[in-house]
Amino acid sequence: METLTELQWIFDVLTGCGLLWLAWSCLSSRNLHRAVVQFVSFGLLMSLAWVRLEAPDIALAEAAIGAGLTGALLMASLARLPLSGSADIRALKSAERIAGARLLQLLRNSLLFAFALFIIYAIFFLPPEFSGLREEVATEIENAGVRNPVTAVLLNFRGYDTFLELLVLLGALFGVRIVGMQPVRTSMTSEPVLNILASLLTPILILVAAYLLWIGTDGAGGAFQAGAVLGAGGVLLLLAGWRPARALMASPFRSLVLLGPLAFVFVAVLPLLSGRALLQYPPDSAGTLIVLLEIAATLSIGLTLCALFLNVSADDGEQP
Amino acid sequence: MTPTDWFTAMLLGLGTIFFIAGAVGLIRFPDTYTRLHIATKTDNVGLGLIVFGLAVQSGSWSVAGKLVLIWLLVMLAGASVAYLVANGAISRGIPVWKR
Numbered sequence: 001m002e003t004l005t006e007l008q009w010i011f012d013v014l015t016g017c018g019l020l021w022l023a024w025s026c027l028s029s030r031n032l033h034r035a036v037v038q039f040v041s042f043g044l045l046m047s048l049a050w051v052r053l054e055a056p057d058i059a060l061a062e063a064a065i066g067a068g069l070t071g072a073l074l075m076a077s078l079a080r081l082p083l084s085g086s087a088d089i090r091a092l093k094s095a096e097r098i099a100g101a102r103l104l105q106l107l108r109n110s111l112l113f114a115f116a117l118f119i120i121y122a123i124f125f126l127p128p129e130f131s132g133l134r135e136e137v138a139t140e141i142e143n144a145g146v147r148n149p150v151t152a153v154l155l156n157f158r159g160y161d162t163f164l165e166l167l168v169l170l171g172a173l174f175g176v177r178i179v180g181m182q183p184v185r186t187s188m189t190s191e192p193v194l195n196i197l198a199s200l201l202t203p204i205l206i207l208v209a210a211y212l213l214w215i216g217t218d219g220a221g222g223a224f225q226a227g228a229v230l231g232a233g234g235v236l237l238l239l240a241g242w243r244p245a246r247a248l249m250a251s252p253f254r255s256l257v258l259l260g261p262l263a264f265v266f267v268a269v270l271p272l273l274s275g276r277a278l279l280q281y282p283p284d285s286a287g288t289l290i291v292l293l294e295i296a297a298t299l300s301i302g303l304t305l306c307a308l309f310l311n312v313s314a315d316d317g318e319q320p
Numbered sequence: 321m322t323p324t325d326w327f328t329a330m331l332l333g334l335g336t337i338f339f340i341a342g343a344v345g346l347i348r349f350p351d352t353y354t355r356l357h358i359a360t361k362t363d364n365v366g367l368g369l370i371v372f373g374l375a376v377q378s379g380s381w382s383v384a385g386k387l388v389l390i391w392l393l394v395m396l397a398g399a400s401v402a403y404l405v406a407n408g409a410i411s412r413g414i415p416v417w418k419r
Contacts, residue, residue, distance in 0.1 A: 191407075197400040204393070 008052075015049050032081070036074045043067025056220035057150045060212070064228035069305050072235050076313035145286025146217040154222065155290045159279040162223070163264040166297060169304045170261055176311045191240070198240035205233035213298050217287070223260075223294040227301025234306030238313065257307065260300025263293055324376055331373030338366030351417035352409045360402040364395050 022045060026038035043066035050059035137149050137157070144152035154162050209229040216222035244253070267289055268279045276282070281289050321329075342362030349355045371391040375384035 191404070193400050193403050193407075197396065200396065201393075 012052060015045060015052065019045050019049060032078055036071065036078055039074065040067050040071035043071065057148075057222065057225070060220055060225040061228065064225055064232065065305075068232055069228055069235065069309070072232075072309055073312055076309060080312065143283040143286065145281070145283065145288070145290050148216060148218055148220075148222075150220075151216050151222050151290070151294075155293060156281065156286060159264070159268070159293075162297070163261070163268065163279075165224075166261045166264060166300065169301060170257065173257065173304050173307055173311075176308055194240045198236045198242070201236055202233045205229055205236070209233070209298065209302065213294055216294060217291065223297040224301060226294075226298040228305065230298060230302025231305030231309075234302060235309045238306065238310055253303070253307070256303050257300055260293075260297040263296035267293055328373040328377050331369045331376070335366045335369030335373065338362045338369065342366065352414055353406055353416055356402045356406050360398045363398055367391055367394055 019042065022038050022042040026035050026042055029035040029038060043062055046066060047059040047063040050056070050062055134149075137153060140157065141147070141149060141152055144156045146152050146156070209226040212221035212229060213223065213226040214221075216226070267281070271280045271282070272278060274282070339362060342359055345358030345362065346355050349358055368391050371387045375387045378384050378387065
């Protein structure tokens with residue numbers, strides 16, 4: 001660890017305090033719209049904090065998913081709520097009171113308080129010199145097939161984590177499609193500026209996604225970041241009024257959404273046939289397998305995020 | 321400090337002044353449209369100055385090119401989004417400030 005200069009110290013303290021303040025005002029805000037804006041600002045500041053902690057991979061993912069796409073999803077869901085703004089929160093609060101949920105509230109608050117105390121306790125009793133699993137990763141990185149330790153952990157050593165994350169995204173899409181409507185409608189918006197912006201940025205976003213995917217084996221980047229950028233391009237197209245053709249929404253859409261999880265299942269099961277453990281790639285072909293997995297995962301993540309937005313966003317015309 | 325360092329310091333300082341002016345304007349200006357105006361204008365110029373200050377320091381054409389690309393993308397997005405927000409505000413009937 002390098003020693004902190006005073007300027008860095010001030011910057012870190014300001015970032016930390018800003019994060020706490022934003023988190024509190026986002027949670028306690030009575031205006032939902034303001035809470036969403038504060039959530040997005042929180043995500044941006046959080047990615048800055050990740051940069052300061054020298055974790056550019058997480059910073060990228062936080063900025064793209066935490067601030068960007070989640071913000072868009074929250075905004076779209078907010079526009080769909082029957083009541084928006086502060087009125088519904090007050091209605092919710094009074095409903096809570098009528099139901100006599102005071103005791104439940106007390107229980108919840110005391111549980112949260114105990115959990116917070118536990119976290120503070122855990123922070124104070126962390127060993128001062130602890131490098132995590134850095135050395136284990138460093139000794140095994142030759143067999144991982146990639147040179148970026150983060151990618152090695154995410155897609156090789158703990159591949160099932162990434163696999164389960166893909167399943168979480170898939171589950172979210174299922175949930176949204178079960179409760180939500182599916183507004184598939186071909187329309188072009190009359191907003192020329194948005195159209196120009198979308199047509200200029202979409203190729204750039206595809207290029208950036210490909211770059212993030214490619215650089216992920218050596219440096220900061222990888223499937224989730226690339227998928228998020230791809231998803232952002234899709235959201236931009238959807239905002240500009242572009243809608244996929246009905247034929248595309250059937251089997252091509254489904255197979256592309258399932259491509260990532262299925263590729264993972266295939267690659268996970270394959271080593272079992274040659275007497276290895278689940279997800280234990282043979283070291284000489286690990287690099288190729290990881291790149292293939294990442295391509296499949298990127299496409300699925302991008303499409304799933306985009307589809308989440310399509311299903312959540314209200315269509316300004318017909319309501320089924 | 322070399323002359324290059326002085327040049328960078330000057331550009332970064334100027335850029336910071338523009339950002340601070342933008343932040344002050346965002347708080348002080350009376351309506352949505354003037355706030356959009358100050359935020360977009362000062363961000364474009366301030367980020368441009370900071371990008372050029374850093375590009376001089378980078379010492380490599382590829383890094384400098386990436387920095388300039390970031391600036392161009394921010395200008396494109398900033399100008400378009402400012403227009404879209406202002407257009408949305410007008411269509412919602414948010415009044416324009418008059419003295």
